[in-house]
Amino acid sequence: MTTVHPELGCYLLAGQPDSSRDILDEARAAESLGLGTAFVSERYNRKEAIALAGAAVAVTDRITIATAATNHNTRHLMVTAGATRTLRDLSGGRFVLGLGRGIPVLQDLYGLSPITTGGLEDAAGLLRRLFRGEAIVGHDGPAASVPVLHLDSSLDEYLPLALVAFGPKTLTLGGRCFDEVVLHTYFTPETTQRAVRTVKDAAEKAGRDPAAVRVWSCLATVGDHVPEATRLRKTVGRLGTYLQGYGDLLVRTNGWDQAVLQRFLADPVVSSIPGLDIAATADQLEHAAGLLPEEWLQNAAVGTSEQCVDAIRGQLDLGCDAVILHGSTPTELAPIVETWKSPPTKHSLV
DSSP states (O other): OOOOEEEEEEEETOSSOSOTTHHHHHHHHHHHHTEEEEEEOOBTTTBOHHHHHHHHHHTOSSSEEEESOBOTTSSOHHHHHHHHHHHHHHHTSOEEEEEOOOOHHHHHHTTOOOOOHHHHHHHHHHHHHHHTTOEEEEEESSSOEEEEEESOTTOOOOOOEEEEOOSHHHHHHHHHHOSEEEOOTTOOHHHHHHHHHHHHHHHHHTTSOGGGSEEEEEEEEEETTSOHHHHHIIIIIHHHHHHHHHHHHHHHHHTOOHHHHHHHHHSHHHHTOSOHHHHOOHHHHHHHHTTSOHHHHTSSEEESHHHHHHHHHHHHHTTOSEEEEETSOHHHHHHHHHHOOSOOOOOOOO
16 A cells, blocks of 8 residues: 655646646656645646646546646636536545636736735635535625626535745735645745745634644755756756746845846846746756856755755755645656655744
């Protein structure tokens, strides 16, 4: 029998997959490894989150499948509610809907209204009311203005929700009214610890049990058994793409040097490649690596399986409740998970 590790998770179809169908094998592999949760992110080219979640729950029996994240403003709220109810029924309760703010520039390009903290809280409240069987009449709030919302009057179920959080307002919201909070990749130890405190303090102030709000570290995890070119893409390429997309936010959050970011973005090679983790060659990634401080790239689990496990345990020592082994496929993670023995002792935040 496979030992289950609820404190570990992974992403399915991390990055840009060759085919959406890869999720079928990856979901089975993640479950066979004993991972507790498999997360699904969203890119519209072939990673629409609800469709992928349906495929993942259909080929698994135990593992939790969660979106991390989709956005509440890209579908009518009844469509999101219906998809969530269907997936929870299809999976026997193993599906968790995870929401997030999305990327503002893309939201603008698509003609979508910006996602606000109030909108996320309103959406969470409406979805939970629908899962209690309520008929919501004449709602006018930041998430929706609708005459009627109603799912099923016989339904009386608590709906667990996750939130991908970055800044202090979203982290506070997560602690106040969400069940799980997913942090961002490449957070420094200080940023991670501060984020955990923000979530837990907000939960306590809201009269909730802080221990009941699970905080997931999202830790880039790439062992040295992976070919070097692939490692560069999953580390330098991925961090570089984050810096291209919302580098100012990540740099401010971590207290990094803004001048380093500006030099990186202004570099002719970097500026000519939108999406380093997708389009850059090995030589271009090596060039990009030379522009990034080593301390920025160290906020990841890299090296031998033993070194990766030490880094994972370090995230738990910082106060996180669980760790997403981000950026690698379940097959690539297998040696690291094999090295992972019993869950580490959790240290209290000080």
